[in-house]
Amino acid sequence: MLAAGLAAGGAGLLTSCSGGASSPNTVRIGAYQGDEVPRRALTAMIDGYDGSVDIDTRINFVxxxxxxNNLNNYLQGNADDIFTWFAGYRARFFAENGLVSDLSDIWAGFEGFPESIRSASSSVDGRQVLAPSTYYPWAVFYRPSVWKARGYTEPKNKDEWLTLCERIQGDGLTPMAFANKGGWESMGTFDMMNLRVNGYDFHISLMAGDEAWDGAQVKNVFKAWGEFRPFEQPDANGRTWQEAAQALLTEQAGMMTIGMFIGQQFETTQYAEDLDFFVYPEFDAAIGADVVEAPIDGFMMSSRPRYPDGAKALLSYLATPEAVNITLKYDPSVIAANSRADQSSYSALQKKAVRTIEEAKNLSQFLDRDTRPDFASTVVGPALQAYIQNPGDIDSILRSVERQKQSIFGNQAN
Known part of the structure; x- marks a missing residue:
């Protein structure tokens, strides 16, 4: 049996959803699905629980x-029993600091997850700490009907991409919709530029604090980015990703680097099926273009859940194909992490995303998931906003990043 309740709305602060009456069997859920489509998907998925352990649920949408930005303090305080979060470095960070529970016992019963997802859901010492649910690629998205009408084709390398940008601009469109109001949106552009300029190994090492941010390799990333700056939508620091997506939707912009969740902006329009993508083109033939950014989302359990048995029962359900099938019904902008989920209803876009990720040599998560949360949010995010505002200051910006990195990580770079 499950009875669901909703707590704080999308603009609220991240606090435990303790308001209102609750039973001893209540499992409280902290959720970052503040937007309408993922919010409906999560609510429907949780409502689908029909396990042997009786639970009520209360969802705290933020x-x-x-x-x-508030999760670290939240987990050290009066946290909810389970919460939505990300695989990779940021899951391990909270595990290493004792802020989440070991889920290895329920993982023993999980089926349908490849080793790559199991590894991304594990702590450094091999404990599973996240129940995975969905993932999605970051890529360059566009409307195929617009491109067909204008004769545009997907670029295969950087030179072709720049030529395409010039053509789109000449046609009176903004070549690339761009947003960075949250400070995280441009991290996807930096990640892909770095992966194409310097390769996967350097990128992961940089995220781990083992490379110099003010060195030649990172400066080369911004040199390459600078070639595309004239084609990006201006004033990005004042624009949300949803607002930038509208420029693509309304044919004011030709393409946009973003996660596949951009489909949420198309879903309720006549253009729901008019969306396609290409992976970041090759910048250097010696490095290639075989790395894809594919963040994995799931659920974790706080270190002091009020109702551990109920929380684990709900987490066990949330990792099943049946649960994620409900999510996919409401939100086709994601892909099931569980390989046993029903793919028969996948759109052409979802099927292409699956093929793209299966063909990738390596997968990265995302900058604010592949490095320390305090470094990503307080150092890199503001630095990218500063670069977008004043690109000529990149040398001083990167020196500042490196100084702060050494303070946070310790002086690890040579």
Whole structure:
């Protein structure tokens, strides 16, 4: 049996959803799905629980950025029993600091997850700490009907991409919709530029604090980015990703680097099926273009859940194909992490995303998931906003990043 209740709305602060009456069997859920489509998907998925352990649920919906920026303090306080979060470094960070529970016992009963997802859901010492649910690629999205009408084709390398940008601009469109109001949106552009300029190994090492941010390799990333700056939508620091997506939707912009969740902005329009993508083109033939950014989302359990048995029962359900099938019904902008989920209803976009990720040599998560949360949110995010505002200051910006990195990580770079 499950009875669901909703707590704080999308703009609220991240606090435990303790308001209102609750039973001893209540499982409280902290969720960053503040936008309408993922909010409906999560609510429907939780409502689908029909396990042997009786639970009630209360969901504390908080807007995505508030959730991310306050999670560390939230987990050290009166946290909810389970909460939505990310695989990779940021899951391990909270595990290493004793802020989340070991889920290895329920993982023993999980089926349908490849080793790559199991590894991304594990702590450094091999404990599973996250129940995975969905993932999605970051890529360059566009409207195929617009491109067909204008004769545009997907670029295969950087030179072709720049030529395409010039053509789109000449046609009176903004080549690339761009947003960075949250400070995280441009991290996807930096990640892909770095992966194409310097390769996967350097990128992961940089995220771990083992490379110099003010060195030649990172400066080369911004040199390459600078070639595309004239084609990006201006004033990005004042624009949300949803607002930038509208420029693509209304044919004011030709393409946009973003996660596949951009489909949420198309879903309720006549253009729901008019969305396609290409992976970041090759910048250097020696490095290639075989790395894809594919963040994995799931659920974790706080270190002091009020109702551990109920929380684990709900987490066990949330990792099943049946649960994620409900999510996919409401939100086709994601892909099931569980390989046993029903893919028969996948759109052409989802099927292409699956093929793209299966063909990738390596997967990265995302900058604010692949490095320390305090470094990503307080150092890199503001630095990218500063670069977008004043690109000529990049040398001083990167020196500042490196100084702060050494303070946070310790002086690890040579």
């Amino acid at each position: 807007d995505h950025e508030t959730f991310k």
